[in-house]
Amino acid sequence: MARQEANRWWLVFTGSYTPADREGIETLLFDAERGELKRLAGCGGVANSSYLAFDERRYVLYAVSEHGEGEVAALSVDRATGRLALINRQPSHGRSPCYVCLEPDGSRVYVANYMGGNASVYPVREDGGLLPASDTVQHAGSGVRPDRQEAPHAHSIMSDPSGRYRIVCDLGIDRLMVYRTSPDGKFEPAGAIHTTPGGGPRHLAFHPSLPLLYLLEELSSTVSVYAFDAERAAGELLQRVPMLPEDFKGANLAADIHLDPGGRWLYASNRGHDSLAVYSVGPDGLLTFIGHAPTGRTPRNFVPVPDGRHLLVAAQDDNRIDVMRIGPDGMPAAVGEPYASAKPVCIVMTPAPPELVSAG
Known part of the structure; x- marks a missing residue:
């Protein structure tokens, strides 16, 4: 594939709040030139696949299952068709797993468990399958809001840009818990960042070149x-x-946050106001509010396309994925027809392989 073609086609995976007997994980092809999504395949067997992570080296997708006691599954991806096949699954060791990520070198997978208030780490086999968890770290404490912060609630886990640390956003205790991982796969506490009481830290993003994180x-x-x-x-x-207009009086829960690939704009999604709050990022990394871009109902998750020109937004309660084009001022606007998808709540993507594009 020529570079122009490589930048045009993207392989997209979506997770959803659907039962195991539904094809809750979908494989899509995104045509960045036309701004269109096309379905390639679906996969059942993983109920409430609320968060996904993709290993580009092994071509394996990891999905948490926010069902029962909680699981994390490894699925192989066929490069020619996009079809998924289960490799294996492991218990998450905490209820309501809600986030999964890879160590930068792909050697381990990490899971955050919301109701469990903990995080687990799994060594990865060469075929991408998951070995039993090598450790689970349990948080303790509570926050100032008894309705949502009665106990720890680990909502996400991700690596810092250096790859030295894993950072857990704990909504229940208003802290970012920072860990190293030992050679034998154990969590080692490295620090804790105390956040604003009652804020409820959920997700974070890092600046591409400055030592800044956006919570x-x-x-x-x-x-x-x-x-x-x-x-x-x-x-x-x-x-x-x-993230909200001063005159907005309705209920709202903030959901997801990303910078565009160039670090010029920051986007954060509102569930209730049903919008993306848009900010310009200054040379010092500080934010200036630009405006709100309307979305479908309950934009739980979204992803910037690496081409820097589009966003894909999972509108959970409208059962659709919106394609939005980013204007020169950073403001996104919907283009074309939304893609119909049952309760989509997570989107990840990677450049489409040549064999998939040539087959299509």
Whole structure:
């Protein structure tokens, strides 16, 4: 495939809140030139596949199953068709697993368990299958909101840009818990960043070149900017900005946060206001609010296409995925017809392999 073609076609995987007897994980092909999504395949057997992660080297998709006691599954991806096949699954060791990520070198998979208030780590076999968890770290404590912060609620886990740390956003205790991983796969506490009481840290994103992290706080519908000191595994609050209009009086839960690939714009999704809050990112990394882009109902998750021109938005309660084109001012707007999808709640993507594009 020529570079232009490689930038046109993208392989997309979606997770959803659907039962195991439905094809809750879909494989799609995104045509960035036309702004269109096309279904390639579906996969059942993983109920409530609420978060996904993709290993480009092994071509394996990892999915948490937010069902029963909780599981994480490994699925192989056929490069020519996009079809998924289960490799194996492991218990998540905490209820309501809601986030999965890979160590940068692909050697381990990490899962955050919301109701369990903990995180687990799994060694990865060469075929991408998951070995039993090598460790589970349990959080303790509570926050200032008894309705949502009665106990720890680990909502996400991801690596910092250096790959040295795993950072867990715990909504229930208003902390970012920072860990190293030992050679034998054990969590080693490295630090803790105390966030604004009652904010409810959910997801975070890192600046592509500056030592900054951007924290989305679900309960307060705010984005906080922290200077991240990788030597001390510590953070300093620099800025906190609202995600909602001042005159909005309805219920809202903030959901997801991403920067565009160039680090010029930051997007954060509102469930209730049903919008993306859009900010420009200054040379110092601080944020200036630009506006709100309307979305479908309950935009639980979204992903910037690496071409820097599009966003794909999972509108959970409208049963659709919106394709949005980013304008020169950073504002996204819907293009074409939404893709119909049952209760979509997670989207991940990778460049489409040549054999898939040539077959299509």
